[in-house]
Every structure is written in C-alpha cells, then in structure tokens.
Amino acid sequence: MIFEKWKKFIKKKLEKNSEFHKNLLTKKNLYIFPNLNGFKLAVFIFFAFASSIFYQNNVGLLISIILFIIYFISIIISYQNLVSIRIDPINYLVPNNKNVYLSFFIQTLNKKDRLNLNFLLDKEKLQNFDLSSSKEINIKYFFKKRGVQDMPQIKLESVFPFGIIKAFGTVKLKQKLFIYPEPIKPPSFIISSLEKQNLKNDIDYEFETIEEQKETENLSRISWRHYSTMKKLFIKKFLRIDNNDQILIDIEKLESSNFELSLSYASYLIEYFYNQKKKFALKYKNFTSNYSKSLTHKNELLKFITNV
Secondary structure, three states: OHHHHHHHHHHHHHHHHHOOOOOEEOHHHEEEEEOHHHHHHHHHHHHHHHHHHHHOOHHHHHHHHHHHHHHHHHHHHHHHHHOOEEEEEOOOEEEOOOEEEEEEEEEEOOOOOEEEEEEEEOOEEEEEEEEOOEEEEEEEEEOOOOEEEEOOOEEEEEOOOOOOEEEEEEEOOOOEEEEEOOOOOOOHHHHHHHHOOOHHHOEEEEEEEEEEOOOOOOHHHEOHHHHHHHOOOEEEEEEEEEOOOEEEEEHHHOOOOOHHHHHHHHHHHHHHHHHOOOEEEEEEOOEEOOOEOOHHHHHHHHHHHHOO
C-alpha cells in the first residue's frame, strides 16, 4: 500500500516537472533510486561496515568501503547516463484502428555515450539500446479514436552500470498528434464516379497564337483587329487543355448513412489520388479546399478530417 502511494507520488511529481521541460530529460524530471538488488546491497554494506567496526575486522571494513564506493559511483554513472537527452517526434499524422509505428528522434545534448537505455511508451517497450549521439526509434502503437491529442508520454530508464541503481524520467512532448480516420477503400463505383465527374466539361482551350490564312469558314476565330489594319485574314489558334485530372471529394456524398465510414472513404481517396498524382480537392459543407497534388496538401486534408 505504501509502495503504491510512493509510486503515484513520484509519477505525479515527474509529470508536473515534465510540463516545464517538454521534449527534454533534465535533472528536474529525472529520479534515481536503488532497485531491489540495490536495497539488498545497501543493507549488506551497512551490516558489513557495522560488523567490521564491532569486531575490529580490517579486511571486512576495507571490503565494505570498496562496496560503498562502487555503490556511490553507480549512482553518479546512472545519473549521467540519462540526463540531458532530447526527444522529438518524427511523424505527427497516423490513422486510427491500425497498428502503426510512432517514430522519434532521440539525441544526447552533451555528446556522451549512453548505454543500456530502456524506452517505454505505455505498455510498449524498447530495451537495452545504446545512444552515441542521435538515433531514430520506432515503436508500435494503436489508437482507437480519431482526433487531435497530445503525444503519448515517454519514459526513459536505465540500470546501468551494475544493475543496482535505477534512473528513470518522464518526457512530455509539446507537439500534437493528428489521428485521422482509418483509410477504407470505397466501392469501385464511387471511385469511378469521381474520376468521371468532370468528363462533360473536361475540355478547355487556351489561346496559343495567330496565323495568316487565305480563307476560313469559322468567322468567330478571325482576328478582326489584324484584318482592319493589314487587310489580311489572321486566324486565332487555341491549345486544347484536358482538365479531367481534377477530382473533387465531397464527404457528404460518399456515404450519407454513416458519417465515420464516409470519413474513412475520404481518407482512402485522399491517399489514392495523391498516389495517382492527380489534383484533388476536399469538400465538406461550406469548406472547399484548393486543388493540388502535393504531399503538403495531402497532409493538410488528412489533418482536416481528423477533427471534422
């Protein structure tokens, strides 16, 4: 009971300190305590030291002093092994209802090697990795609901070098995480109708040049300004433009009976037309985005449907 209360107190204290040092593990949000083996060794050193003094055993006294020095050195090394570490998320945009990998860039700020670190994200754990200067870490995670939320808290810990002292700290990240609807492929007729939605008006013409001709049947293409000055027929030529690569994804028309499913369809279509390298836009009620086929455009639309 006392142990559980102590754990809750430490956790609350670490989380509070992490609010003021986001993305950083510093001495303010880092604690060091002996683990079970450390407590056993501490008790042994105490009784060895007391017995050596009582029985005036110099050898025992020397051994207890050496063990105490090792114990003290272990505390210092454990502290230095975790302090001054920075963590930044690499991906901010992930789907819900799928196992995804969250990627983090972890680096040591004082350029010292860190050994045997453990990286914990809720129940997921990456054990015993070394950090020389910087490293990318990928860890599996699962999100049930879509929406914008804080990044999950990260816990770093280490029992290096002798396995008797545990150093641990909590890191909160200032960046937000966007969890967009799980992409679900819509029925084929929906994709076909979107690809054919502009077929009736898919041809446009752009002025290209003016050429001299002796006669023409199309009077609308005659440049009368040139004729009035030069008394010759000049015909306007136009360049045909195909616009059927512009797709408008209207969320309200995808699946009227199930809004979440329509968002999942939209999520799939955004990625689908991006991969097809077609210009696409998204429409929902009074909102209509620009047409584009860039990665930034795709990500912005996925962010939009995250919290629509």
